[in-house]
Amino acid sequence: MSMSRCPKPECGGFTFELQELKVNGAQFRMYAVQCSACGAVVAVKEFENTNALVIKRSDDLEQKISRVAERVDRIARKVGVV
Numbered sequence: 001m002s003m004s005r006c007p008k009p010e011c012g013g014f015t016f017e018l019q020e021l022k023v024n025g026a027q028f029r030m031y032a033v034q035c036s037a038c039g040a041v042v043a044v045k046e047f048e049n050t051n052a053l054v055i056k057r058s059d060d061l062e063q064k065i066s067r068v069a070e071r072v073d074r075i076a077r078k079v080g081v082v
Contacts (some may be wrong), residue, residue, distance in 0.1 A: 006035040006042075013037030020047070028053075 006013040015036040021044065023030045029047035034040060 006038060006040050008035070008038055008040045011035060011038040011040065013040075016042065 003014050004016070013035040016033050017036045018031045019034050019039075021030040021032050031045050031047055032041045033043040033045065035042065
């Protein structure tokens with residue numbers, strides 16, 4: 001099996017690392033797979049943190065449910081149900 005090498009001919013590195021990227025407009029964190037020796041990027045991938053995503057979505061849903069409940073209460077007061 002051949003060994004992966006850095007795409008830069010002058011480098012020739014053969015070890016790689018993940019480096020978090022700051023990408024404007026990206027909804028999720030991104031990572032670059034880059035050469036450990038020179039930093040040349042060979043791939044970009046989304047950060048896969050399912051727990052953080054579930055917690056964020058849960059918080060968003062709680063806020064939306066709270067707003068709906070407030071609206072229902074206001075409507076109920078207006079029609080005299082409460």
